[in-house]
Amino acid sequence: MVTIYDVAERAAVSPATVSRVLNGKSVKAELAARVLEAADTLAYVPNRTARTLRRRHSEVIALIIPDVENPLFTALARGVEDVAREAGYSLVLCNSDDDLAKEREYLDIAISGDMAGVIIVPAAGESNVDLLLAKGRAVVAVDRPVAHGNVDTVVFDNARAGHDATTVLWEAGYRRIACITGPNDVRPAVDRAMGWQAAMLGFDSTFPAVTYLRHGDFRTRGGQEMMLDLLQMDEPPDAVVAANNLIGVGAINAMAQAGTLPPTTGIAVVGGLPYALPFGHPIPVVHLPTRHIGMSAARILLDRLSGSQSPVSTVVLRGELTPPTPA
Amino acid sequence: MVTIYDVAERAAVSPATVSRVLNGKSVKAELAARVLEAADTLAYVPNRTARTLRRRHSEVIALIIPDVENPLFTALARGVEDVAREAGYSLVLCNSDDDLAKEREYLDIAISGDMAGVIIVPAAGESNVDLLLAKGRAVVAVDRPVAHGNVDTVVFDNARAGHDATTVLWEAGYRRIACITGPNDVRPAVDRAMGWQAAMLGFDSTFPAVTYLRHGDFRTRGGQEMMLDLLQMDEPPDAVVAANNLIGVGAINAMAQAGTLPPTTGIAVVGGLPYALPFGHPIPVVHLPTRHIGMSAARILLDRLSGSQSPVSTVVLRGELTPPTPA
DNA sequence: TTGTACGCGTTATCAG
DNA sequence: CTGATAACGCGTACAA
Numbered sequence: 001m002v003t004i005y006d007v008a009e010r011a012a013v014s015p016a017t018v019s020r021v022l023n024g025k026s027v028k029a030e031l032a033a034r035v036l037e038a039a040d041t042l043a044y045v046p047n048r049t050a051r052t053l054r055r056r057h058s059e060v061i062a063l064i065i066p067d068v069e070n071p072l073f074t075a076l077a078r079g080v081e082d083v084a085r086e087a088g089y090s091l092v093l094c095n096s097d098d099d100l101a102k103e104r105e106y107l108d109i110a111i112s113g114d115m116a117g118v119i120i121v122p123a124a125g126e127s128n129v130d131l132l133l134a135k136g137r138a139v140v141a142v143d144r145p146v147a148h149g150n151v152d153t154v155v156f157d158n159a160r161a162g163h164d165a166t167t168v169l170w171e172a173g174y175r176r177i178a179c180i181t182g183p184n185d186v187r188p189a190v191d192r193a194m195g196w197q198a199a200m201l202g203f204d205s206t207f208p209a210v211t212y213l214r215h216g217d218f219r220t221r222g223g224q225e226m227m228l229d230l231l232q233m234d235e236p237p238d239a240v241v242a243a244n245n246l247i248g249v250g251a252i253n254a255m256a257q258a259g260t261l262p263p264t265t266g267i268a269v270v271g272g273l274p275y276a277l278p279f280g281h282p283i284p285v286v287h288l289p290t291r292h293i294g295m296s297a298a299r300i301l302l303d304r305l306s307g308s309q310s311p312v313s314t315v316v317l318r319g320e321l322t323p324p325t326p327a
Numbered sequence: 328m329v330t331i332y333d334v335a336e337r338a339a340v341s342p343a344t345v346s347r348v349l350n351g352k353s354v355k356a357e358l359a360a361r362v363l364e365a366a367d368t369l370a371y372v373p374n375r376t377a378r379t380l381r382r383r384h385s386e387v388i389a390l391i392i393p394d395v396e397n398p399l400f401t402a403l404a405r406g407v408e409d410v411a412r413e414a415g416y417s418l419v420l421c422n423s424d425d426d427l428a429k430e431r432e433y434l435d436i437a438i439s440g441d442m443a444g445v446i447i448v449p450a451a452g453e454s455n456v457d458l459l460l461a462k463g464r465a466v467v468a469v470d471r472p473v474a475h476g477n478v479d480t481v482v483f484d485n486a487r488a489g490h491d492a493t494t495v496l497w498e499a500g501y502r503r504i505a506c507i508t509g510p511n512d513v514r515p516a517v518d519r520a521m522g523w524q525a526a527m528l529g530f531d532s533t534f535p536a537v538t539y540l541r542h543g544d545f546r547t548r549g550g551q552e553m554m555l556d557l558l559q560m561d562e563p564p565d566a567v568v569a570a571n572n573l574i575g576v577g578a579i580n581a582m583a584q585a586g587t588l589p590p591t592t593g594i595a596v597v598g599g600l601p602y603a604l605p606f607g608h609p610i611p612v613v614h615l616p617t618r619h620i621g622m623s624a625a626r627i628l629l630d631r632l633s634g635s636q637s638p639v640s641t642v643v644l645r646g647e648l649t650p651p652t653p654a
Numbered sequence: 655t656t657g658t659a660c661g662c663g664t665t666a667t668c669a670g
Numbered sequence: 671c672t673g674a675t676a677a678c679g680c681g682t683a684c685a686a
Contacts, residue, residue: 001462003679014657019681028655048439049385050679053376053662068401068420071602077395081422090436093395093420095408109417112375135328220602249602256605275398275547275576277604278583330663341673346665355671377663380678 011038062110064120066098071274079294122146124185138304142297144187153314154297158188161286161319162195165241165268168284174239174266178212180226181243192243223250239266288319338365389437391447393425398601406621449473465631469624471514480641481624485515488613488646489522492568492595495611501566501593505539507553508570519570550577566593615646
């Protein structure tokens with residue numbers, strides 16, 4: 001391995017000077033040139049591990065998400081990455097599987113690996129980022145707030161999204177509108193359902209909301225199972241609000257299975273349907289600014305990393321009801 | 328920060344002993360107990376950076392993929408992750424955007440960050456992993472071979488997949504079957520197209536293959552544009568083989584746009600359509616074992632990491648034609 | 655401005 | 671089986 005000493009020797013300067021050149025401290029032009037040339041010919045690459053040990057922190061930020069296979073989170077990751085790498089940070093993507101134990105593992109890695117900061121979509125339940133905070137590391141929660149956390153947060157306006165999705169169905173003439181959402185220890189799931197409930201009670205104060213609310217997981221399977229369940233009711237709903245993209249896919253598949261596709265049974269989805277194939281009937285979607293939420297979180301984190309002491313903030317991003325699905 | 332010295336002091340042993348206990352070397356039971364207790368009450372977490380600097384390598388594996396938003400690669404990532412973490416390694420997911428410069432950056436990070444090994448889907452063009460190999464680091468190529476590389480490789484049987492997709496369309500009665508594939512410096516794109524061409528010429532030796540072959544990017548946009556292009560021909564194809572999932576989605580959307588959906592114009596897709604909504608007409612798919620390819624690559628890497636000197640190998644995994652798309 | 659020398663936290667070597 | 675000590679590669683006081 002070629003070290004800073006090798007470069008120093010070849011350039012006939014001290015290791016300290018090499019270090020200074022590489023870090024943009026003031027060095028006489030001629031020496032700097034010698035150093036750069038030596039570094040170049042030796043193909044010297046600074047050892048990040050040593051640098052990190054010395055500096056006490058690396059230029060890496062961790063992004064912890066519950067599911068790499070959910071397009072919402074990969075889009076979010078893109079947003080984070082674009083902003084982060086622009087600022088010279090690289091990204092470590094960690095998959096918590098919505099599991100607190102795995103999440104803790106990754107948090108430990110972030111700590112013991114001296115990572116600069118962490119952007120986290122907290123796993124279902126009570127995420128604990130106190131150790132990070134205690135070490136003075138920057139933390140930003142995204143998509144979901146962290147339970148007892150005193151951390152910057154970026155979320156969607158989930159209640160509104162649920163409300164909007166419900167409204168569009170109501171206006172299309174549906175009256176018994178159910179809701180399939182995620183686990184009730186996942187905040188966006190709860191909030192979107194609350195938006196739906198508020199909308200329904202607003203339209204019809206006698207609507208038996210609890211009867212038409214289902215909690216599944218935030219995956220296609222959950223959407224499918226819950227939809228089948230709803231369709232088997234004595235008085236099945238005539239439409240459904242799917243609280244996320246994958247639930248939407250699952251629900252529509254269940255509808256196909258039961259032979260009651262839109263517009264027979266209506267559906268509106270919160271969160272864009274990824275890679276949607278053209279579908280017989282247009283499906284209203286409350287499009288969430290997924291990439292944007294990541295960029296926003298990244299900017300806040302970078303701000304903290306550069307020493308900002310502004311008070312802890314929460315940013316709420318609004319979704320947008322898209323005209324019935326285009327190509 | 329609580330260090331190994333703090334633990335040693337509290338347990339009244341030497342730092343060396345603490346290290347030994349934590350790394351499972353033989354230590355007298357009583358001392359070990361004291362150490363563990365001390366570490367526990369002090370909430371000691373070993374510093375990975377220092378450990379890595381000393382050991383000259385970390386327990387981290389880098390996975391470099393061209394597109395986090397392509398479900399094929401996220402599924403692959405899952406496969407890698409499952410196997411890796413089982414063996415005590417954590418995964419760093421890196422997004423190259425199919426860009427050689429970004430890829431090189433991540434390769435540099437892998438080197439300078441002392442990562443244990445790299446699993447890479449080489450970017451389009453000529454990836455260069457020589458520096459890694461020169462440093463004796465383990466490297467496994469997956470999905471695509473690395474240009475001049477002498478590295479273990481795991482790929483799909485792409486030619487066969489292309490062939491199978493074509494055959495199923497031919498057997499369904501289509502005769503002028505086009506092919507939309509990826510960039511011609513991406514191996515799987517080329518191989519799948521070759522499979523298609525071989526199949527068509529086998530069925531009809533006068534088939535003007537070049538006329539009906541299109542190269543787009545491996546994304547929905549490419550599929551859509553190329554499909555529209557095909558449909559505008561004087562003698563448009565009556566069916567098309569989409570060489571990957573996203574191209575398939577794009578092509579079908581183009582068909583919808585042009586009002587000639589299956590079965591009017593036929594389509595078969597190589598690679599599973601993610602989150603597919605139920606579609607009027609069943610779409611034949613050559614399902615690729617995406618997760619499996621990742622697991623296989625990870626196992627090979629782990630094998631190398633544990634010192635295996637077996638000759639460089641290439642594993643070819645076969646896809647499977649699924650009966651027209653289920654739920 | 656430049657060089658010398660030390661320390662970041664850990665593991666490995668070498669005596670005992 | 672245990673302890674003292676020397677690295678790992680870098681950045682930075684401190685001295686020149």
